[in-house]
Structure formats: structure tokens, C-alpha cells
Amino acid sequence: MEFRAPTVAAQQNAEAISYLTKSLKDPAAGRRQVEQLIEDLGNAVAYYPDWHPLLTLPPRHGADYVSSLSELKTYAGMDHTREFVRGFVTCPYSSEVADRLVKAVNAVEGLYARRLDAPLYADNAYPVVVAALTVTLEADGTIRGRDVLAWFVQQSAREAQGAQVAETWWNVRSVILGAPHGSRSSLFVNQHTGVHMRKILEAMNASGMFGPIKESSLAMLSPKKLHTIGDTLIRTAIRNWDRESATLEFEMRGETCKAAFRDTWDDGTEYSVRVEIGKYELFVSGFYEPKGEKISFTDPQGKREVAEKFL
Numbered sequence: 001m002e003f004r005a006p007t008v009a010a011q012q013n014a015e016a017i018s019y020l021t022k023s024l025k026d027p028a029a030g031r032r033q034v035e036q037l038i039e040d041l042g043n044a045v046a047y048y049p050d051w052h053p054l055l056t057l058p059p060r061h062g063a064d065y066v067s068s069l070s071e072l073k074t075y076a077g078m079d080h081t082r083e084f085v086r087g088f089v090t091c092p093y094s095s096e097v098a099d100r101l102v103k104a105v106n107a108v109e110g111l112y113a114r115r116l117d118a119p120l121y122a123d124n125a126y127p128v129v130v131a132a133l134t135v136t137l138e139a140d141g142t143i144r145g146r147d148v149l150a151w152f153v154q155q156s157a158r159e160a161q162g163a164q165v166a167e168t169w170w171n172v173r174s175v176i177l178g179a180p181h182g183s184r185s186s187l188f189v190n191q192h193t194g195v196h197m198r199k200i201l202e203a204m205n206a207s208g209m210f211g212p213i214k215e216s217s218l219a220m221l222s223p224k225k226l227h228t229i230g231d232t233l234i235r236t237a238i239r240n241w242d243r244e245s246a247t248l249e250f251e252m253r254g255e256t257c258k259a260a261f262r263d264t265w266d267d268g269t270e271y272s273v274r275v276e277i278g279k280y281e282l283f284v285s286g287f288y289e290p291k292g293e294k295i296s297f298t299d300p301q302g303k304r305e306v307a308e309k310f311l
Contacts, residue, residue: 003182005190009043009141012180012187016044016082020089020120033118034089037129042085042137043187049178051148051155052188053132054088057110065159067175074108075130077101080121085143085188087131091121098126110134138190145193152176152197156204166210169198170217176201183219215303216280229310230284230297233257233275238288238295253309255281273297282306 016038021030038044047068048055055066058074069075069088077097081090092098098115105113113130120127136144169176176197177186184194205213218226233252237259240250248259255277264270269289276283286297300307 003180003185005140005142005185005187008180009187012044012046013038016084019080020082020091023122024119025123029118030120033116033120037084037089041087041089041129041131043141045083045085045187046179048083049152049186049188050175051151052178053110053134053151054130056151056155057132057134058108074104074111075101076104080125085141086135086137087129089116089120089127089129091119091125091127093122093125095126098128101128101130105130140190141187142185142190142193143188145190145196148189148193149196149200153200156201160204160209163210165212165214166205166208168205168213168215168217169201170219171214172201173198173219216301218300218302218304218307220304221307225308225311226299229282229307230286230300231295232310233282233284233300234273234286234288234295234297237273237275255306255309277302277306282310 017031017034020034021027024030050065050067054069055072058072060066060072066072069081069083070078075090077092077094077100078090079092079097081088090101092101102113102115105111110133111130112133113128116127116129118127119125134147136147138144173183174181177184177194178188180186181189184198185191186194189197204210218229221229236250236252237248237257241248241259241261246261248261250257250259258276260274260276262272264272264287269291271288271290272285273288273295274283274285280302282300282302284297284300286295288295
């Protein structure tokens with residue numbers, strides 16, 4: 001489904017307003033405060049991309065990978081938090097904790113924190129607003145493209161030092177785009193910037209700087225195609241199964257398929273089924289109910305070139 005940023009932003013903002021105001025004695029005043037935060041910090045979001053200054057600027061332990069605010073010591077004391085494109089608000093119940101958080105954040109170049117006078121989340125909470133001063137928003141609410149590309153390349157170069165495999169766009173787009181996101185854009189990154197990020201990633205992968213390319217996500221395929229692939233593999237395995245063996249090998253479309261079966265409840269009513277080709281070349285798992293010949297399965301994972309043989 002196409003990513004419709006205005007609709008998604010409206011949903012995110014409405015949820016943030018509700019979360020931060022529904023328990024207040026004066027929710028209308030709280031709503032005005034959150035609306036001002038949205039004006040200052042951008043739309044509410046689910047989580048940050050891993051190149052975002054709020055994640056990369058605070059000090060960390062060595063080269064440890066950081067994927068969320070809570071992993072950083074700078075933000076110790078966070079409680080009841082809602083995130084926005086260029087900053088976040090958090091609502092600890094202690095004035096002392098709030099002051100300590102403000103002091104820690106303001107010690108980091110490029111970040112700024114302040115206490116709010118009015119309550120949010122709860123009347124006895126002490127809200128703190130944290131903003132990334134280096135983040136500039138475009139007219140569409142996303143982050144300025146040239147900054148995004150520079151931060152993305154810098155973060156990728158740091159990760160290359162300890163990388164063992166290169167991840168495809170489809171495997172890692174959620175940590176590149178942040179959430180919520182579509183196939184090449186998000187509330188952080190517009191489509192123009194997202195397209196360039198993908199091109200840069202593919203060029204870096206092709207260079208070999210991360211190691212051999214690993215494919216696992218098949219999100220580039222439509223739900224109908226994913227269902228066809230999974231259905232073909234699971235049904236073929238069941239059709240060749242003798243109803244007794246725990247494992248099975250069969251040849252299909254030039255590939256050796258290995259299937260494993262387990263009686264889920266030890267009563268013959270349902271069997272767990274997994275079909276695998278090579279070492280994660282392609283695999284799918286699901287369930288088979290003999291009564292009614294009913295099957296269900298999760299989306300297959302693996303390499304696109306192999307998966308498309310089963311369409």
C-alpha cells in the first residue's frame with residue numbers, strides 16, 4: 001500500500017495528543033501544548049532512523065549499535081515519552097530527574113533540552129523537551145535532504161568497520177527510514193531523499209565494504225506473490241509427506257527443498273511445517289490441519305531470485 005504521509009502524520013499526531021493529555025485535569029490546555037510541540041518539533045513518529053542526531057550525538061560505549069533513545073545514558077530518567085521528527089518530550093515524575101536530564105542533554109553539542117511549565121501525561125509529571133538543533137525541517141515536514149544523506153553516509157561508514165554482511169534495502173529500510181515508513185519514504189525522509197539513500201546503499205553494498213550481500217526480506221514482492229510462494233512450498237511438502245517422517249527432501253524447479261514436520265499438540269490435529277532451501281536461500285514456516293486440509297503460514301523469507309522460481 002502506498003505511504004500517504006499526511007494521513008499517517010495526522011494519525012500519529014492524534015495518538016500523541018491523546019496519550020499526553022487524556023489523564024490531565026485540563027486536557028484542552030495540554031492539547032494546546034502538544035500542538036505547539038508538533039509545530040516546533042515536527043510530526044509525531046514511532047521511532048528514529050539509526051542516523052538521526054538524537055541517536056548519534058550522545059556519547060556511547062565504544063562502537064555499540066544504538067537503536068533507541070533508552071539505550072543512551074544521556075537520556076537516563078526518560079518516562080512516558082513521545083517522539084517527533086526533530087525531538088521528543090518525556091514526562092518523569094521527579095523534578096530532580098527532570099533537571100538531571102536537562103543538564104545531561106545540554107552537555108551534548110547539537111542538542112538542547114528544557115523543562116515545560118505546564119504538565120503533560122499526568123498533572124504530577126515534569127515534562128522535558130529535547131530537540132536536535134542540527135535538524136532542519138523542509139516544507140513537507142521531513143528533514144532537509146542533504147543533511148539526511150550526509151548523516152546516513154557517515155553512519156554507514158562507521159558500521160562498515162565491524163560489518164560481516166551487506167544488508168539489502170528491503171532488509172534494513174526500517175532503520176534507514178525510521179517509522180512509520182513506506183517503501184522509500186517516511187515522516188523523516190521524503191521520496192526524493194529516500195530514492196537517493198537506496199542508491200547510495202546499493203552502491204556501498206556493490207563495493208564490498210560491508211562483505212557479502214545478505215538477502216532475507218521479500219517485501220519487494222506483492223502480498224499475492226508472497227502467498228503464492230508460501231502456498232506452493234507448503235502444499236508440495238505436504239503432498240510428498242508420508243504422514244510419519246519428521247523430515248523430507250524433494251526436488252522442485254531445480255532446487256532441493258528440505259521440509260520438517262512436528263505434531264504441534266501430539267494429537268494429530270495440527271502439524272508445524274517448515275520448508276527450507278539451502279542455508280536461508282528461501283524458507284517458510286506454517287501449520288497444516290489434516291481436517292479440511294487447511295494450511296496457514298507466515299510470509300516466506302530469503303533471496304528474491306530463488307523465491308520467484310516458485311511463482
